[in-house]
Amino acid sequence: MVRLVLLGMAIALGLPLQPALAQPLERLDPAELERAIGAGRLGRIVALAAEQGGKTVYRKRFDEGRLGDPVDIRSAGKSITALAVGAAIADGHLAGTDVAVWPYLGHKRGEPFDSITVADLLGMSSALDCNDWDRKSPGQEEKMYRTRAWREFVLALPSRAYSRDEHGSGPFSYCTAGVFLLGQVVEQATQEAFDGYVQRRLFDPLAITGVVWRRSRSGEVQSGGQLTIGDDALLRLGRLVLERGESNGERILPANWIDTILTPRHRMGEHVYYGDLWWFTPIPTPEGYAGAWMMKGNGGNIVAIVPDYDAVLVVQARNYNEDSAERNAFVALASMLSAMEPRTDRSQD
Incomplete structure (x- = not known):
């Protein structure tokens, strides 16, 4: 039901699930992805994490830090x-x-x-x-x-x-x-x-x-982004949104609020839409394209919720102000998603 509500909003509003990319997006198996990051082919990707059905299926750190150490997600x-x-x-x-x-x-x-x-x-x-x-x-x-x-x-x-x-x-x-x-x-x-x-x-x-917010010199909290937060925390936030405001059976936010912020307000390009401080962009998969709502920040920092896969994907990166940052992050997203099977019936979980 959750998958149908979140994805159905996108389909009903005519959001395309097959974007026209200038170049085909590379998809790598997990070992190839890790080698590419280690060789610097995807810039400075710091951490990747993925969960499906509420269970973590992949987490990896690629710098000197530890899993869960906070990163500035802009x-x-x-x-x-x-x-x-x-x-x-x-x-x-x-x-x-x-x-x-x-x-x-x-x-x-x-x-x-x-x-x-x-x-x-x-x-x-x-x-x-x-x-x-x-x-x-x-x-x-x-x-x-x-x-x-x-x-x-x-x-x-x-x-x-x-x-x-x-x-x-x-x-x-x-x-x-x-x-x-x-x-x-x-x-x-x-x-x-x-x-x-x-x-x-x-x-x-x-x-x-362990979340740290950027502040002005007068002490004001930057609610416009630039907080440092761990990949595990982002997985939980993504799951909260995917479950329409619930976490482990506890109601944290109203379901209709999640529906509201994940309603497209502006068409930003052929395959990119903006809701209420959330982005919609499809991710390529072996089966085609999967609709995804995203938190997105400079440097290739992305949290993607993918209803068709009942999955949350996290990319934390420090490719700040690099033109290739988002594309590199999408290579990681597409590669992690390609290692999963779609979930057409969430009642099986």
Whole structure:
């Protein structure tokens, strides 16, 4: 049932499961994959992990660290912020995603700022003039990092030319500063530090420890990513999402919240879609292509949940700012998935 719900959303919305790749993606058997990583052919892949049906089937570390040692996953951490927002809504701290964020941030600025909602920040479609993919953008993340107080930086950003479509969404603009601001909203709504709330509400129930969040010089938590976390923790987070908010029979997040964040909001390319701080991209397999929802970050850091295989795959890498980083990570993903059998009926587990 879980597989059908998560994958069915993608199929019903017309997401292609056979992307047109510029070059065929290499798939390696486990021994070949490990040799390729050891020889540096896939750059600096640090750790790989895979589980199927809740059972770990593969884990390997490729640097001097130990299994489970934390790695900076960069923007893959944004997807955790989407889970935190769902927790805040479930706990009654936020009324929903259509609430305006400015009342939580101390002052009004007038339009279009006062109409920015939680949903706008979740879907990377706010009126903030902020585009990390354009170094000239006023809100480009490197400019934020050079300041002492990130909140002041984001609150002072200008607006961009902006209009909403028939569904009420604005145009996509990849904005780390907006996701940081979303963490500030969660802090104000819950009256807890963002990292403390996430630890208590999400990490503690999953027995996740040792996570380190990046902070501004004034001490603000970077809810827009850049936390260091272990591969085992990422497997548990991926399983939580694959099980639509449950972990070992315990309800951590509402199932409908998982459905919400894994609903495509923007088409990013021929085979890439964006939901609420989660990505959708198919992974090639011997049987064709398997739809996968992903946490994705700079350097090739990816956590993929693959409903057709009842599987969670983790790639941790330090190929930061390398053009080949994502493709190298997908070689690892495709290779790990090719070693598994599809699970067409999860009731057999």
